[in-house]
Amino acid sequence: MRTVAVVGASLAGLSAARSLRKQGYDGRLVVIGDELHRPYDRPPLSKEFLAGTLGEADLSLETDDEDLRAEWLLGTRATGLDRTERAVRLADGREVRADGIVIATGAAARTLPGSEGLAGVHTLRTLDDARALRDELARGGRLVVIGGGFIGAEVASTAYTLGLDATVVEAAPTPLAGPLGARMGGIVSALHVDHGVRLLCGVEVKRLSGDERSEMGVPPDGVRGRVDAVLLEDGRSIPADIVVVGVGARPCVEWLDGSGVDLDNGVKCGPDGRTSLAGVVAVGDCANWYDPRAGAHRRVEHWTGARERPDAAIATLLAGGAVEPGVPRPPYFWSDQYGVKIQFAGHAAAADSVTIEAGAADDRDVLAVYRRAGVPVAVLGMNQPRLFTRWRKQLAAASS
Amino acid sequence: MMIPACRLVDLPRGEAHRLDIDPPVSVFHTEDGELFAIDDTCTHQDASLADGWLEGCEVECPLHASKFDLRTGAVDSPPAKLPVRTHEVVVEDGVIHVRLSAAAPNLPPCVAARLAGGSA
Numbered sequence: 026m027r028t029v030a031v032v033g034a035s036l037a038g039l040s041a042a043r044s045l046r047k048q049g050y051d052g053r054l055v056v057i058g059d060e061l062h063r064p065y066d067r068p069p070l071s072k073e074f075l076a077g078t079l080g081e082a083d084l085s086l087e088t089d090d091e092d093l094r095a096e097w098l099l100g101t102r103a104t105g106l107d108r109t110e111r112a113v114r115l116a117d118g119r120e121v122r123a124d125g126i127v128i129a130t131g132a133a134a135r136t137l138p139g140s141e142g143l144a145g146v147h148t149l150r151t152l153d154d155a156r157a158l159r160d161e162l163a164r165g166g167r168l169v170v171i172g173g174g175f176i177g178a179e180v181a182s183t184a185y186t187l188g189l190d191a192t193v194v195e196a197a198p199t200p201l202a203g204p205l206g207a208r209m210g211g212i213v214s215a216l217h218v219d220h221g222v223r224l225l226c227g228v229e230v231k232r233l234s235g236d237e238r239s240e241m242g243v244p245p246d247g248v249r250g251r252v253d254a255v256l257l258e259d260g261r262s263i264p265a266d267i268v269v270v271g272v273g274a275r276p277c278v279e280w281l282d283g284s285g286v287d288l289d290n291g292v293k294c295g296p297d298g299r300t301s302l303a304g305v306v307a308v309g310d311c312a313n314w315y316d317p318r319a320g321a322h323r324r325v326e327h328w329t330g331a332r333e334r335p336d337a338a339i340a341t342l343l344a345g346g347a348v349e350p351g352v353p354r355p356p357y358f359w360s361d362q363y364g365v366k367i368q369f370a371g372h373a374a375a376a377d378s379v380t381i382e383a384g385a386a387d388d389r390d391v392l393a394v395y396r397r398a399g400v401p402v403a404v405l406g407m408n409q410p411r412l413f414t415r416w417r418k419q420l421a422a423a424s425s
Numbered sequence: 426m427m428i429p430a431c432r433l434v435d436l437p438r439g440e441a442h443r444l445d446i447d448p449p450v451s452v453f454h455t456e457d458g459e460l461f462a463i464d465d466t467c468t469h470q471d472a473s474l475a476d477g478w479l480e481g482c483e484v485e486c487p488l489h490a491s492k493f494d495l496r497t498g499a500v501d502s503p504p505a506k507l508p509v510r511t512h513e514v515v516v517e518d519g520v521i522h523v524r525l526s527a528a529a530p531n532l533p534p535c536v537a538a539r540l541a542g543g544s545a
Contacts, residue, residue, distance in 0.1 A: 036503075066504050068489070083534060088506045329490050332502065359488060366488060410487040411476035418478055 026124045026343065027052045030113050031095075032103045033129030034058025035067070037309025037331035039086055041127045042093050044339035054095040055121050057113065059102035059130075062152055063087060068328055070155040071179035072361050076186055077159065084152070103130065106284035108302055125342050127335070128281070128292055128300070128307035132274035132326060137171065143235045145252040146268045149176055158269065162187055166266030169193075169255045171230050173200030173214055175360045177271030181222050182362040192223040192263055194230060194255065204358075206373040209393055209405050212386045216363045219389070229258040233268060274326060276311040289313060291324045297350035298338030304345075306338040317352060318424050319372065327358040354421045355403070365389050366410060370417045371403025383412055392416070430462075430521040441475035441484075444523065448530050448540075450512055451475040452521055453495055455482060461495035462512035462523045468531040469505040507531040 029045060031038045034056050042056055058064075065084040073079035098115065105114040112120045134148035147158045158180075162168070168184045170177040173195030184191045193200070201210035217224040234254045255263045276291035286300050287293040292307035294300055296315045300307050309331040313324040333353065340348050360367040376395035384390035384407070392412045395403035401420055406413030428450075431442050436454045443451045449465035451474055459482070465473050467486040474493065478485040482495045491505035498508040508531060513524040532540065 068504075079534065085506070086503050088500070332490065357490070368488070410472060414476055414478050414487040 026050065028055065028121075028123040029053070029125040029127065029342070030055045030057060030121045030123035031127040031129060032057045032113055033127075033131055033309065033311075034060070034064055034097070034099060035129070035131055035309070035331070036064065036086060036328065037131065037312075037335055038127070038129035039064040040332050041129055041308055041335035041339055042095055044335045045343075046093055048339055048343055050339075050343060054093065055123065056093075056095045056097050057101065057103055057115065057121065058097070058099045059116075060151060060153070061100040063097070063099070065152055067150075068359075070152065071149055071176055072183060074155055075149075075159050075162065075180065075183045077163070081152070103280050106281055106286065106305075108285045111304070124304060126305045127338065127342065128278075128286070128305065128311060129309045129331075129335075130277040130280070130311045132276050132291075132310040134270070134274055135272045137230065137233065137270045137272065140233050140252075140268075140270065143233060143252050144250065145266060146233060146270065148270050149180060150274065158267075161267050162189060165189055167192075167264055168267045168269065169263050169265040170269045170271060171255065172271035172273070173197075173217075173224065173226070174271055174273065175201070175204075175358075177269065178214065178217070178362050179360060180269050180271065181217060182220075185220050185222055185363065189267075192225065192265075193217055194228065194257065194263070195224070195226045196229045198227045200224070200226065204373060205369065205405060206376065206379060206395065208379055209373075209391075212389075212391065213362075213367060213405075213407065216365060216389060220363050225257070225261075225263075228261075231256045231258045233265075234262070274310065276313075276324065278311055289322070293322060295350075297341040297348070298334060299341050304342070306342045308335045308338045318355075319375070323356075325356050327356055329354075329357045352424060355417070355424060357417060366406070366408050368406040368410065368413045368417075369403065370413075371395065371401075371420050373403050373405075375402045384409060426525045427515065427522045428525065430523050433516055433519050433521055436521065439479060441477075441479065442521075443473060443475040448532060448536070449473070450523055450525070452514060452523060453479055453484060455479065455495070457481075460514045460516070460521060462514045463493065463495060463498055464510045464512075464530050464532075466509075466530075466532055466536055467491055467493075467505060468500075468507040468509055468533055470533045471536050474509070 064086040102116040112122045114120045134150040140146045168191045170193045181191045199207045199210045200214040235250045291311045291313040294314045298306040310326045313322045316323045355371045357370040383392040390408045392409040393405040404416040441453045451465040452462045472488040476487040485492045492502035498511040515522045
């Protein structure tokens with residue numbers, strides 16, 4: 026293999042580039058990124074960076090003395106993959122021919138239809154998003170967060186520490202019921218109420234209202250004035266100076282349409298990141314890996330997956346698919362909200378029972394174990410890093 | 426400076442013992458029976474590495490999964506970028522002692538700021 030192109034320059038792409046060098050690949054390495062920035066860490070964007078306690082230099086994922094001997098093509102988006110030429114086509118007209126291709130194009134924040142061009146409305150995914158939102162939060166005002174998931178909850182928590190008046194609107198009856206189950210989702214999302222942040226559940230957003238111009242659709246200049254309220258389906262109107270839309274992310278794989286790479290909720294992958302095309306693997310948020318433990322494909326959007334899975338995918342790429350993939354650790358993610366460290370590992374949806382093994386829900390210091398037919402399948406910690414890690418190790422041992 | 430930590434028999438393999446000094450230091454007893462001492466605080470953010478995941482000669486931070494090599498203190502996995510300080514371990518009469526490094530620690534920004542604020 027003489028050239029490997031890594032498409033995507035965030036954590037998964039950087040981890041793939043590192044894995045290539047660590048596993049002995051000595052050839053040409055091209056890393057393509059649509060953002061202008063060198064790889065940076067995204068989790069702080071909704072927390073310390075947004076709060077202003079971490080700066081941009083702190084976000085860098087690379088160390089000062091690191092040299093991956095890579096060519097960095099940043100600020101240029103991949104627009105196509107040509108399987109016969111084995112080339113990645115770029116938005117600026119260039120193309121990169123490569124024997125091996127790593128797809129790591131991540132996911133993009135979902136937006137609210139009809140909110141285009143309305144000032145004061147944000148999503149939070151990139152450093153540029155975070156800069157813009159941080160500047161607005163610094164001016165203060167009334168914040169409405171649409172979506173009570175982790176991004177939305179973290180933004181509300183950060184806004185609370187900055188002294189803003191915040192409201193969280195969640196369409197489902199309980200926030201976080203998907204990742205944590207309804208009972209624990211209720212306990213974790215009660216953190217909002219503990220801190221005087223309004224939490225409105227079970228109600229859909231009808232639309233955003235702005236100034237007069239916005240009532241007539243998007244004017245030719247695309248600028249519609251500023252948001253002033255979030256209108257709910259039940260008729261309520263929530264005044265808003267700033268709106269953050271946190272309604273999930275979609276995998277960035279449009280550029281692979283017609284390439285021959287099988288797509289299904291992202292790039293459909295084997296248990297080692299291999300795709301339907303030889304010499305092409307996929308990692309990170311865009312990759313829908315087969316999970317042998319679940320017996321199904323799962324697209325995991327966690328930091329730890331983006332960090333760990335490239336090791337296996339690169340081993341597969343370099344061996345031409347001749348390696349047996351190991352069983353991955355159970356998926357793990359964390360969140361920080363209102364000073365509480367929230368940690369979760371495993372799959373909540375697989376559980377038929379949840380028990381609190383330590384701490385107390387009212388004190389928000391819970392260690393909860395999810396079981397299926399008596400066997401632990403997931404664990405949740407709130408301010409319980411020590412016990413949580415023990416359970417996380419047990420989960421991994423039980424499933425390997 | 427040599428500081429007694431605990432008796433060797435009281436620290437099973439696979440476990441860690443934290444010394445509540447400032448900044449805290451932890452002694453790790455690996456599954457292979459080796460002993461290592463490093464600064465307990467992750468260089469990325471305020472977390473106790475003694476609470477982390479010990480595997481071989483590597484400890485993973487319990488919060489954000491940074492990994493450190495216990496032998497050298499080097500970062501094996503991000504988000505941490507700076508190594509943890511290592512200390513010498515001496516066992517005398519069945520008691521584990523730590524000879525503290527004279528090097529400057531790499532504390533995370535939040536802890537460093539707190540210490541700086543406290544001394545002002």
